[in-house]
Amino acid sequence: MGETNLKKAEKGAWISISAYILLSAIKLTAGKIGHSEALWADGLNNLTDILASAAVLIGLRISQKPPDDNHRYGHSRAETIASLMAALIMFTVGFQVIFQSIQSFYQHDASDPNIMTALVALLSAVFMFAVYVYNLRLSKKLNSKALYSAAQDNRSDALVSVGAAVGILGSYFGLSWLDPLAAVIVGLMICRTAWGIFKEASLDLTDAFEVEKLKELEATINKTPGVKLVKDIKARLHGNRTIVDATIFVEPTLTIVEGHQIAENVEERLIAEHDVQDSNIHIEPQM
Template sequence: MDVYEEIRKGERGAWVSICAYIVFSALKLISGYVFASSALLADGFNNLTDIVASIAVLIGLRISQKPPDSDHAYGHFRAETIAALIASFIMAMVGIQVLFEAGRSLFIGKEVEPNLWSAGVAAVCAMGMFAVYIYNRNLARKINNSALMAAAKDNFSDALVSIGAAVGIVGAQFGLPWLDVVAAFAVG
């Protein structure tokens, strides 16, 4: 199998991530709003940025498949790196916004006890994202693709973030409503 065929296989992993992030971000944002969970809302916004990051990885993989030409004697393999930098910048900006909103909630004293259902949503999304991580990790190892491995590591960290959100929400149920906001801070 040549390197270009391996890159095309890597696109599947990027598409799996994009689809999972679309479903999970919609579920978290709607549930976070309905069940009044700052942590789940922050996690949903985090997943929105992951959609953009996964699209950037997909675009980078597509561009890197172009063969060498007069301007790029060694091919277009650096496109993956540029796409990753753009995605990182977007994620940082949204992370700062989430931190700002969580800080405002913490210092204004807006402590709302989130509904326990939101913890269930976070836990289910964590399990789903862990499955996406395993798929992408195995595919990245099989085709030896560092961009897809980086995406897999992001999938894993997102699964951990969702677990943290669930813990914060459950803590809020036990009389610690500020724990939901602290979990939102951790997500940011």
């Protein structure tokens, strides 16, 4: 990602952070004053999102550092590690929200929420959906995996706010148990989002790679003129970069120069069709 694109991606992260700071302050205040467990939980959710967005921002910056003696492949995985840490924080907050909501329900210490808290939740949902659309479009334009994850988190937050509004409205109209129930659901959604981030980051850090995507890469190599067969292929993600290692069979009568040209053609195809900028192609004669 070039410096210009990096600044654009950082802009998306800053928009998310600014939105979460504003919304968390409004929701926590309104939730406390308006006696809404669901809106309070939604506000706590946005606090964790500040950390997640900050992790994206920090990761984007560190990942752009050039390779050094200790990081020959660069620093792209800093972004993944930051996401992993954010997920752990989100888990903690999610469990806390669930515990407090259940405790409040059984202690019967919750008052009926003010109807204005539902309006706050609905307006927050609309606002976050707008942020989601902006970051989604930007992530696709820049091919930024981190920003795409942030956009999905934005959408999740919009849905959480809608759920909170439903719970508040139900409680306002006599279903007093619905507000703490909505808070529990919000807590579960926080944990669900955290699990998704944790799982994806863990897979990336352990060099997992989609089987179907690997088959697509192999098919592309097989289509390259001069390639007789793909003997072996491996791929892994390094931040938003895909690294491919492949061994191919070629005609045993080819010269070194001709074999090298086939390898270059394979690399060019991988770049053109899959945007694979890092590939290592090993050639063996087919006997």
